[in-house]
Amino acid sequence: MKQAGIASWSGKRVWVIGASSGIGEACSTSLLAAGAKVALSARRIERLTKLASTAQINQTLVLPVDVTHREQLESAYQHILENWGALDLLLFVSGLYVPLRADQFEMDIAEQTIDANLLGPMRAVAIVLPEMLQNHAGHIAIVGSVAGYSGLPKALAYGPSKAGIINFCETLYYDLLPQGISVHMISPGFVATEATAQNDFEMPALITAEQAAKEIIVGIQNGEFDIHFPKRFSRFLKFLRILPYPLYFWFVRRFVQI
Ligand SMILES: NC(=O)c1ccc[n+]([C@@H]2O[C@H](COP(=O)([O-])OP(=O)(O)OC[C@H]3O[C@@H](n4cnc5c(N)ncnc54)[C@H](OP(=O)(O)O)[C@@H]3O)[C@@H](O)[C@H]2O)c1
Numbered sequence: 001m002k003q004a005g006i007a008s009w010s011g012k013r014v015w016v017i018g019a020s021s022g023i024g025e026a027c028s029t030s031l032l033a034a035g036a037k038v039a040l041s042a043r044r045i046e047r048l049t050k051l052a053s054t055a056q057i058n059q060t061l062v063l064p065v066d067v068t069h070r071e072q073l074e075s076a077y078q079h080i081l082e083n084w085g086a087l088d089l090l091l092f093v094s095g096l097y098v099p100l101r102a103d104q105f106e107m108d109i110a111e112q113t114i115d116a117n118l119l120g121p122m123r124a125v126a127i128v129l130p131e132m133l134q135n136h137a138g139h140i141a142i143v144g145s146v147a148g149y150s151g152l153p154k155a156l157a158y159g160p161s162k163a164g165i166i167n168f169c170e171t172l173y174y175d176l177l178p179q180g181i182s183v184h185m186i187s188p189g190f191v192a193t194e195a196t197a198q199n200d201f202e203m204p205a206l207i208t209a210e211q212a213a214k215e216i217i218v219g220i221q222n223g224e225f226d227i228h229f230p231k232r233f234s235r236f237l238k239f240l241r242i243l244p245y246p247l248y249f250w251f252v253r254r255f256v257q258i
Contacts, residue, residue, distance in 0.1 A: 003173075003182040005223030006089070006139065010035035013084045015077070017067060017124060018094030020047035022193030023143065026213035027091060032059060034217075039080050041065045042094060067094050067120030068112075070127075077127045089139040089220070090128045092121045097195045100156040110157040117161035122168065132181050140176070141184035141220055141227075142169055146234050148187065150241040150248065153256055173225055184220050188212050189233035205233035 006012060014031055018024035020042035028038050032055045039061040040048040052060040061083060063076035080087055096116040098109045121142045132138035147155050148162030155162075169185035176183055190196060190203035191212045207230050219227030228234035240248055 001177060003177055003223050003225065004139075004180070005182070005221050007221070008035075009217075009221075012036045012088045013039075013080070013086065014089045014091055015039040015041065015063075015080060015087055015124075015128075016091045016093060017041045017065065017073075017120075018092070018143070019051060020044040022093075022195060023188065023191055023209050023212045023216070024091075024093035025051060026209035027093060027216055029054070030210075030213045030217055037061075037084060039063050039076070039084075041076055067123065068115045070123050073123050073127055081131070086131060086135065087128055087138065089141060090124060091216075091220075092124050092140075092142045094120060095143060095145075095195070097158050099154040099198070100158070101154055102156060105156055113157035113161050114164075117158070118164040118168070121165060125168075125172070132176075133179055136180035139182045139184065139220060140172065141186060141216070143186045143188065143216075144169070146187050146189050146228065146237045149237050152252065169225075182220075182223060183225060184216075184227055185225060186216055186219070187226070187228040187234060188215075189228075189230055189237075205230045 009031060014036050016024050016028045016038055019028045019040040028040055028051060031038050037059055040051055041063045042048060043064060043066050045062065045064040048062045048064060052062050061079060063079055065072040065076050067073065096113055098113060100109055125140055142165055144165035145162040147159050148166045151159055166185060169183055173183040190206045191209055192206055193209050196203060215229040216227060240251055
């Protein structure tokens with residue numbers, strides 16, 4: 001059994017959470033250009049409004065939310081239902097990255113990271129699932145990261161939050177495939193955005209947010225579960241994680257010098 005893709009974006013109702021910058025903004029721009037209706041969510045309303053001003057009238061909804069507040073997500077979703085009747089795709093892109101090593105491990109940052117990156121997507125999924133299950137239709141796409149594949153330096157809170165996303169998507173896929181709902185797990189490598197601008201090392205296989213958006217949109221169109229890119233980097237990390245631990249840690253210490 002293969003899950004459904006999206007053959008045409010024209011008129012499709014998409015909720016992009018994390019639309020105010022980076023990968024989410026690039027996805028929203030591409031989806032709007034392809035004729036989808038896009039509900040734009042994140043905290044920075046001025047960015048969302050600016051993006052909406054580039055679209056056609058009635059093509060967007062501007063719904064500011066903080067993903068750590070369940071009631072804000074709930075009211076945004078109600079707004080979507082009232083205006084559009086249903087949702088075809090939840091595209092959860094929003095995320096928080098604060099570099100963290102063991103010698104400056106801060107519990108506040110860990111809690112914020114798990115709250116935004118793991119509990120945030122869980123909240124959004126819990127909200128959209130009842131209608132999707134009722135209709136036996138819909139798509140759930142969540143941006144995780146290749147940093148969730150296995151432990152990497154400077155990712156003491158970010159890595160576990162993204163590892164959780166992988167497990168969450170895998171488990172969702174089991175349950176939702178027989179229900180006619182597609183799940184898309186998205187694992188980017190390095191993408192040039194505000195989040196990575198803070199990195200003080202040379203990022204291997206760095207791509208633009210527009211390239212990332214293209215990979216994501218084509219992957220969803222094709223009904224792919226495991227959307228990972230750029231392949232030259234993500235395949236290498238997939239290979240590393242199947243190595244025995246001594247070899248894995250040797251590789252990481254030898255080649256990831258950050
Ligand atoms: N860039 C990379 O190399 C890379 C690699 C792998 C995975 N990723 C993942 O890709 C996703 C997008 O990241 P990006 O690189 O495009 O970074 P970005 O430009 O910093 O975008 C992050 C987005 O998340 C939103 N956001 C953060 N916290 C939020 C909150 N509490 N509530 C609502 N929205 C929130 C931000 O909007 P507001 O600030 O306006 O709320 C913004 O729209 C993240 O999940 C990230 O982990 C990125």
